[in-house]
Amino acid sequence: MTQANRDGMALLARHGLRVTRPRLEVLRAFDHHDRLTGEDVYRLLARDASGISMATIYRVLAELAGAHILDRYVLGRGASVFARHRGGHSVHLACCRCGLVEACDDEHASAALAMLAASRGFVIAEAGVVVKGVCIACAASPDEDVAS
Missing domain, CATH: 1.10.10.10 (Winged helix-like DNA-binding domain superfamily/Winged helix DNA-binding domain)
Known part of the structure; x- marks a missing residue:
């Protein structure tokens, strides 16, 4: 084994x-x-x-x-x-055209999540956010509409 x-x-x-x-x-x-x-x-x-x-x-x-x-x-x-x-906080950018998913787990993303939660009196235990859009490569060929 x-x-x-x-x-x-x-x-x-x-x-x-x-x-x-x-x-x-x-x-x-x-x-x-x-x-x-x-x-x-x-x-x-x-x-x-x-x-x-x-x-x-x-x-x-x-x-x-x-x-x-x-x-x-x-x-x-x-x-x-x-x-x-992986646990903790994660923020991912997801391309609705080609399916690319890119992690952007940096201090700015974590700080934005913490500020959002704090503004509502909320304490984050764990967060996972997916931001959907179009990657730079797909944006260069604007033939398709962005899928929702």
Whole structure:
């Protein structure tokens, strides 16, 4: 058994999820990739001849996001991108055309979140913000409307 499998098993157990081969395989796909779509995971696992169906991959991604093991970023046109949950505050910019998701977790974003919360007497435990728009590359070719 590999260290990655042991780590995956421990992670699932900490979040109260039963250890299954599909869950371990999907987690393994994120070992070398920051963000993946369901289709990306399917292609990676198909390359390894895992035999896991697309439906199972989407079910597992939803379970892992529900358990806060993965974060789900919903883009325009129903597309979603998943990333390992890091905790704390996160701000991401998501292109509604090409699906690019870029983290912008810097002190300015954290300060803006803290000011917003403080102005309403709220204490943030954890925050995840997705700002949808169009990336610079897509903006250079204005053929499509921005998806909502």
